[in-house]
Amino acid sequence: MRTHPSPHSPTTRAAHCPRPVPGAALRLFLFHHAGGSHLLYRDWVRHFPADWEVHLLDAPGRGRLSHLPACPDVESLVDFFRDEIVLAMDRPFAFFGHSMGGLAAYELTNRLAAEGLPEPVWLGLSARGAPRLHGEPENRHAMPDDELRRHLAAMGGTPPEVLADEDVWQLLSPMIRNDLRLVETWRPRPGTPPLRVPLSVFGGTEDVVVPPSRLTAWERHARRFLGLHLFEGDHFYFRDRTPEMVGLVSEGIRAALAARTGAGAR
Template structure:
């Protein structure tokens, strides 16, 4: 069985085998932890078997966040469609001449799977490009990059051939930093600029170090901090075996964020910029979010949604509508 031939019945039988129950007891929409009583150790075994049997990268199932059989099958199907190459740009429905391209940058410790399913909420003539940093997902064999400028270089090289049509950038948390720095790079080099830049759950750059330095925290403190922030599945933080696989990714990404030196007197970018955040985000205050107005000549305001630092996981459709409207109104 490969991702090209995997069926939901194959997965049903696999999960039933691990749980030692009959396949019909694994309903499509039954929640793994609540209804099937799958704990972190059983989930690790299921993930390992699925990854080995279906030929997807190690840790991919855990990172997907799938909580039902139907979600797991949809995820594996998307892997076949969206990850047929080993580059950092995943395009769920690639178009050669789209009306617009939207590049989406993920958070620290995350992957392009943050944006899984988003394509269906955007116009059909848009080409969504989900960026994947090295060291995770289908790029797991590549070394991690813990320096902001080097990751910007890596992404710049990858997306350069795709900048012929109008395009926009949207980044969440660490992804917002990367999207901003990549926009600065294009501006300084005289390259094509995005018609719009969206930054999510990330405060405007400022001089001086922040109080928290996650990349320096001991393991227990870091795991506790991640629990308080939200967004990481319990099976990742609560299971030692799973955590030790993902910890290097978190530490590398947090090193990138914590060691980045903000520009002393940045020139406002000639790009419309919108800010997005959760109303209950414990990491970023409103003053830091509104401070982005100094970094653009066209500040488009702050939009807040119910939720915490990972509010966007609950509001993909609303956020997609807001991004679509913002990009269209910013188009020349």
């Protein structure tokens, strides 16, 4: 059951499109991490091919969607994103998600497949571990404030001044805890088939949340596993690597499109 209003009005749209492209060859949807927003990708857009239209997604409860209630679970988050993406299926599209965004992109891909709707031509998952039967063992959303702040500092994604400022922390911590709870209470559905779409995986060697072994395990969950791209760094390994990351994402999408065209010609 959906818990959010339809995202068809400007005040409830999930996607921010900084560079509309009439007649775009492809639409790329980017999903952000827990506690984050579309601003994670604000510097990425200009590096993608000019004929691709890039959509930066926001989960409810933050930024321009702060007037909407936060999603309590992955299913309602997928509901929210699905309502908008089904309106953009008139051309090829692809998904890339980081951390919580990777989980949302993975589950949305499964949802589209289960409903018989078009699926993305390519899926990129960043710093998101492969599904485990009993879900995530962490309970970070219930940590005391000081412990959670230390954990976030070790992850590397939250500016130190945010973690040190008590007023800012009190403002942001409910959203952060909600997103972490959303991720940590998710369980994979028994019998979920392997992904049919080409899958590329990305991560950092020093990630305290998702070690490389959790990333390589994705190979068992995809029919076409295009490989793991591992970088030196923490959970936010791609800082200062925008051109390189965009290049790899673009390369993966192009390879998937070429394979799709070749299969269609046979």
